Every structure is written in C-alpha cells, then in structure tokens.
Amino acid sequence: HTGNEWGTENRAELCFPQLFNTSCKKPTTPLSQVLLFHILMPSMSLLTVTLNLLVIIAVSHFRQLHTPTNILLLSLAAADFLIGLLFMPGEILRNTVCWFLGQLTCSLYNYISFVVTSASVGDMVLISVDRYVAICDPLHYPTRITERRVKVCVCLCWLCSVFYCYMIVRDDLSQPGKHNSCFGECIIFVEFIAGFVDLVLSFIIPVTVIVFLYMRVFVVAVSQARAMRSQVTAVTLQLSVTLTAKKSELKAARTLGVLVLVFLICFCPYYIVSLFGDEFLNSASASIVFYFFLLNSCLNPLIYAMFYPWFRKAVKLIMTLQILNASTYK
Template sequence: MFDRSIMEENSQEIQYCFPNNSLSCFKEVKHEAEYAILYTFISLLCVFTVFLNLLVIISISHFKKLHTPTNLLILSLAVADLIVGLIVIPLMGITFIESCWYFGETFCSLFLFIAFMVVSASLGNLVFISVDRYIAVSDPLRYTVRVTIDKVVCCIIINWLCSSIYSVIILYNTMFYPDTHNRCYGDCSVYFKFEHVVADLIVTFVAPSSVIMSIYVKIFCVAKHQAKVVNSVAGASRSQRKAAKTLGIVVMVYFMCWIPYYIVTLIDGNESSVEFNVTCWILYMNSCMNPLIYALFYKWFRISAKHIVTLKILKPSSEYFDISF
C-alpha cells in the first residue's frame, strides 16, 4: 500500500511536455505559488521593458530637436531592448517556468536567431556610441562635420546587418540541422562545443568590450585635459562630457549585467543550474535599465516622456516642441 502511494506521487511529479509524443522532454512541475510569483515577475519585467523603451523610441522619433546622430544610436539601442522585451523575455520566461518549448521547431530557430541578433546589435550600438562620444569630446568644433545623420544611419544598418549574418553563422547547425543534436521534443536550446563558446565570447564580448573600454579611457583623458586648459568653450565641453559620462554609465551597467553570465557559462556550462538562470535574468533586466539611466541624467527624456504620457504629442506641430537639454 505504501509503495503504491509513492508510485502515484512520482507519476504526478513526472510529466511530459507533450504526453502523446514518445520523444517528449520531461516537464518540471512547480508549486502554484511559485508559478504565480514567476509569471508576475516576467509580466512586470516585460511591461516595464516595453513601456520604457517605447518612450525612448517615440521621443527620439517624434521630436525634431532630438534628431541628432547620438540620439539615433540611442534609438537603435532602444529598438534592440524593445525586441528583448517583446519577444525574448516573454518566450524565455514561459520556457523557464514551464521547462518546455511549446512553439515548434521552426519558431525555435527564429527565436534563437532573434535573441543572438539583438545581443550582438546592442553591443555594436555601444561601440558606435563610444566612437561618437570620443569624436564629440576630442574634436567638438568639427563634430557636426565629421558625424552626420547619414553616416550614423549607415553605421546602424551595417551594425544590424553584421549582427544578423553573425547570428546565422553561429547558429547554422542549430537552425538548419536541429536533428543532429539529439534533443527531445519540447527543447529549444543551443548546443555549443566549448571552443564555440570561447569563440562567441571573444567575437561578441571581449573584442568589442576592449574597444569600448579603450575609447572611454581616451574620452575621460581628453575630458580631463579640456577641463584644465579650455575655458573659452567650457559650456560646450561640459555638455559633451556629461553626455559621455551618461553613456559611459550605460556601458558600465551593460558590462555588469553580462560579465556574470559569461563567467558562469565558461565555468559551469549547465543551463539548468541556478547560477545560470540567475545570471540569465540579470542579463535580460539590462534592457529596461537604459531608459532609467536616461531618465536620471537626460532632461530631454524626462520632458519628452511627460509630453507622451500626457498625450501632448497629439497636438498639432507637437514635433517642434522645445525639448530643453
């Protein structure tokens, strides 16, 4: 009698993602309270990420005064973060909570492509932002000539195109030959060899991060020198240094969110471990942090967000409102 009760209890705990499929993955069953907490957290994270990045996108797109090269790069970064909030976080959240992928093999490949693409595009945007800020601080008098809207648009297109190509290359086997990985039905994960993980780490993190950090070291050296010897253009220099400082904080927060993930991936490599899942969600939370940084340091974002929330942008000629910096 006792053995029978144990067997019934185990049969309730062990479930399959697709009970009618013999190749189905196992489904981890959680307590109802745990489901409620996790779904609430994922929902709030999605809503905040989408809402805050939409404020950035609408602000820069709508108000003419915000159509600057730097803001276009910020817009591109916000688009990447918006995609994370709309697609990556919800689907990863459902897969994490349910421990199953319910959206089919084709959409799994598309989802993995999107996830890798936005990560690469985000870091590419930060590289271009760093270069933009270096030119603005080191050569402010010729900045408007050297950095134009057309040049920045070309850089953004190149960034997204290269990110897409790289994602296809790194995910080629996973996307086009999923059966070679012998994964169960209901699984949507990437299987990399250790050398692939190291190569991806170098291409998508170490190399661009090294470029960004070296540029920002130069930026603050130049800014420190200007603060001492250039008093005649103190106002302009102060403005450029403030912008560089703000975007430097964005870069620093990005690194703080991503470095733990890569450390755990290299050391552990187990996608089901607690450490991996915690660092993974810290990584996704980065997408809603950038607008909060803009709100703290950029007066134009606070003013434009107020116009958007109060629906003043629906007024005639609202795109020409004075958005003071």
C-alpha cells in the same frame, strides 16, 4: 498501485503523453526561482517594453532630437524593446512550461535572441566611438559624425549581426531540435569553436574597445574640466559659448559613461558563465546571472530619465497626448 495506474501517473508528468518514450517531463520551477520567473521577469518584461517604446517614440517623433548620438540611442532602444517583447517572455516560457511552439520556432527564437544581443553590443561600441570623437576631437565632430553616417553605421551593425549570428547558429537552424534530448524542451546550443569565436567577437574585442575608448575619453575630459576651471574668469561671449558647448559634451560623456558601465556590469557575468559551456548556461543555477543580463535592457531608459531632461520632457508630452500637437521638440 497497478502498473496501469503507474503508467497513467507517469504520462501525466509528460509534456506530450502520446510520445511516452520521447517526451520531456513537465518542468518544475524550484522555489528559489518562482519569484524570478513568475513575478520579477514578467514585471521587468512589461517595464522594458513600455520604457523603450517611449524612447523610440520620443526620438523618432521630435525632429530636434534627431542628433547622431540620439540615433544610436534609438537603435539601442529598439534592441532593448525586442528583448523585452520577445526574449524575456521566451525565457519565462522556456524555463517554466513545456515548449509547445515547435523546434523550428525554438531555433528561430534562439537566432533572434543572438541577433538582438549582438546588435546591442554593436550599438555600445558605436556610442563609445561617438563620445570619443566628441571629446577627443571636438573640432572635427560635426563633419565626421553626421546623421547620415550614423544611420549607415546603425544599419550595418544590424545587418552584420543578422549575418554573423546566422553563421553561429546555422547548424541549429538547418536541423531544428537536433541537440534536444526529448520533445518539449528548447535549449541553447552552440558548437565549441563557434562559441569561442562568439565569445571573442561579441564580448572580449567589443569590451576591450569600449574600455579603451572610455579611458581615453576620461583622461581628456578631466584635462578639459581643469582647463575650463582655469578659464572661468574669462568673460568674452565667444569663450562663454565654447565653454557651454564643452560642458554639454562632457555631461553627455558622463551620462553615456554610466550607460556603458551598467552595460559592462550586466553583460560580463553572463559571458563569464558562458565559458563553462552550454550545460551550465541552460542550468537553473545560471538564471540569476541571466536575469542581470536581461535587466540591462530595462535600466537603459531609466538612465536616460535620470540624466536627460529632453527625455523626461518628451515622455510628459507623450503621456499627456500632446505629441499630436507637438511636431517639434522645444
């Protein structure tokens, strides 16, 4: 080969051949990750968008589903929908081809990803608080947890996420591409101190609160279940209604407990890996952990389908186009 031929071959491997000295090489997907980025993640992205869109339509359309708990599930579904629509395709693009969308788009993509993830964690904390009050203080639940208050909390959760995540990545937003080693890549970079603060505020504290509240819910739920079994012989109408209400709340606590447990299983490995730093977080070896992190957004609506009859019934109406004739849920 002549020097000219070597130069031509080398340029063909670059993202931007015209920027010979500063362009990144085209990424090569290892065989072990071909299945992940070319088959599993595209399929999961499509499924995540579809399922969470069904949740959003169901809760938004049917007035009888406008309960405080379902409003929290609606907010969580919106976050999961954005993860499936933006985050998953972005990760496929970031790991399989050159980043042709520009450094500012890369910074905005990372920022929006942080916001949506932070909002998801906030929703999980709010869901835990909702179940804690419903089970541990049922008499005051209707007055303390109202639709209006829950909507305000959800809005505050998203606004706080927007402001908080801006503080975390503001350096990258003000100088897009500052930490990139070459043109054609899009990396996640967070300063060490900001990353440590984010780890504490976005993971350690929320998970501690969630686990503590659900441990309290579990203890009270067990005692209530025993109380209901001991009162099963009572035949008064009032007691029957009370027991039915308690069973309903306990069932909701169990379902949302599964939701929270799956959330912890999917999120914990990712945040543990993030302790090793940005180099490991951007490495190919972290892709499986990151896959489970994203998988949570797809599993949430499947949990609703398994445990909530209202969701299955609403989806049936939506899929059969009866939603136009059904303004209320029956």
